[in-house]
Amino acid sequence: AQSVTQPDIHITVSEGASLELRCNYSYGATPYLFWYVQSPGQGLQLLLKYFSGDTLVQGIKGFEAEFKRSQSSFNLRKPSVHWSDAAEYFCAVVARNQGGKLIFGQGTELSVKP
Amino acid sequence: EPEVTQTPSHQVTQMGQEVILRCVPISNHLYFYWYRQILGQKVEFLVSFYNNEISEKSEIFDDQFSVERPDGSNFTLKIRSTKLEDSAMYFCASRVSGLASETQYFGPGTRLLVL
Numbered sequence: 001a002q003s004v005t006q007p008d009i010h011i012t013v014s015e016g017a018s019l020e021l022r023c024n025y026s027y028g029a030t031p032y033l034f035w036y037v038q039s040p041g042q043g044l045q046l047l048l049k050y051f052s053g054d055t056l057v058q059g060i061k062g063f064e065a066e067f068k069r070s071q072s073s074f075n076l077r078k079p080s081v082h083w084s085d086a087a088e089y090f091c092a093v094v095a096r097n098q099g100g101k102l103i104f105g106q107g108t109e110l111s112v113k114p
Numbered sequence: 115e116p117e118v119t120q121t122p123s124h125q126v127t128q129m130g131q132e133v134i135l136r137c138v139p140i141s142n143h144l145y146f147y148w149y150r151q152i153l154g155q156k157v158e159f160l161v162s163f164y165n166n167e168i169s170e171k172s173e174i175f176d177d178q179f180s181v182e183r184p185d186g187s188n189f190t191l192k193i194r195s196t197k198l199e200d201s202a203m204y205f206c207a208s209r210v211s212g213l214a215s216e217t218q219y220f221g222p223g224t225r226l227l228v229l
Contacts, residue, residue, distance in 0.1 A: 032214045043118075043205060044157070044220040051215040090157060094214045101147065101159040101170060102207075102218060 002027050004091050006105035013081050014113050021076040021108050023065075023091030032094045033074040034102065035065055039087045047089075050074060061085070086112045116140045118221035120206050126227045127196055135191045135224045137206030146189045147207040147218060148181065150174070157205065163189065164212070196228045 003026045013019050025031055032051040036044040048059025055067040065076045074091060091105040119138045127133050139146050148160040162169040163181050171179075180192045189208075193200055203225050207218040 034217075036220070041222075043222040044207075046217050046219075049215070049217065092157075094218075100145065100209075100212060100214050100216075100218075101162055101172075102149070102157075103159070104157040106156045 002031075002093055002095060002103050004093050004103055004105035006089075006091055006108050008108045009106065010109045010111070012111040012113060015083050016080050019076075019078045019081045019085070019110070021089050021091075021110070023074045023076065023105060024072050025074060025091075025093050026072065027093055030069075031074075033065075033067065034092045034094065035059065035063070035074075035076050036090045036092060036104075037061075037087050038090065038107075044090065047076070081110075081112055083112045083114065086110055118206055118208055118219050120204075120221035120224050122224060123222065124225045124227075126229065129198055129228055130195050133193050133196055133226065135193075135204050135206075135226070137189045137191070137208075137221055138187055139189055139206065139208030140210075140219055141187070143208035143210050143219075145169075145209045145212060146181075146183070147209075148191045149205045149207065149220075150202040151205065151223075152199075152202045160191070160204075193226075196226075198228050201226060201228045 005024045034049045035047040050067045088107045088109045090107045092102040121136045146163040151157045161171045161175045178194045203223045205223045206221040209216045209218045
């Protein structure tokens with residue numbers, strides 16, 4: 001069965017420091033992968049997605065993610081974190097059946113300290 | 115930029131009562147979804163809807179749940195007799211086509227509290 005694991009429940013980084021959020025997936029074929037961000041009281045906003053081609057994808061707000069098939073990973077990175085990046089981050093894989101539901105990881109809560 | 119909207123933003127109800135959560139998907143989108151997120155847990159799929167019928171539903175989506183697109187713009191989730199464990203944030207999402215690579219756009223959510 002398809003699944004997504006985000007090993008880190010909570011991460012704290014200093015403002016200006018680099019960030020990497022981990023995501024591992026289990027899927028039989030090449031997956032379609034997404035990163036969403038949820039700010040407090042807000043809905044889910046798409047940061048970036050991967051479905052083919054270049055394994056390094058760029059997203060909004062300065063985020064990027066790298067698809068590594070050999071490691072079944074799709075880690076999210078940002079070179080310099082801003083205080084406004086504090087939020088919860090969800091990695092997801094889409095099921096390729098007709099309904100196309102998203103299967104989410106548990107989420108990683110990011111705190112940014114000044 | 116078009117967006118998915120949801121009403122109400124918050125709803126408090128008594129156990130056993132019926133609730134209807136409303137969503138207005140993006141206008142040219144054809145696929146619609148409901149997800150929920152119990153506090154502290156992951157976002158879970160409930161149901162997908164296309165061409166006026168359910169495409170897929172999860173084990174959570176039992177007979178107490180139903181979805182409807184009553185007027186071509188709204189997309190509703192009804193919980194017939196709420197339970198305490200239905201307390202959660204409910205998200206509506208839509209996407210333009212069935213292609214797996216197409217982005218699902220999420221609404222801001224309705225926070226449901228069942229007392």
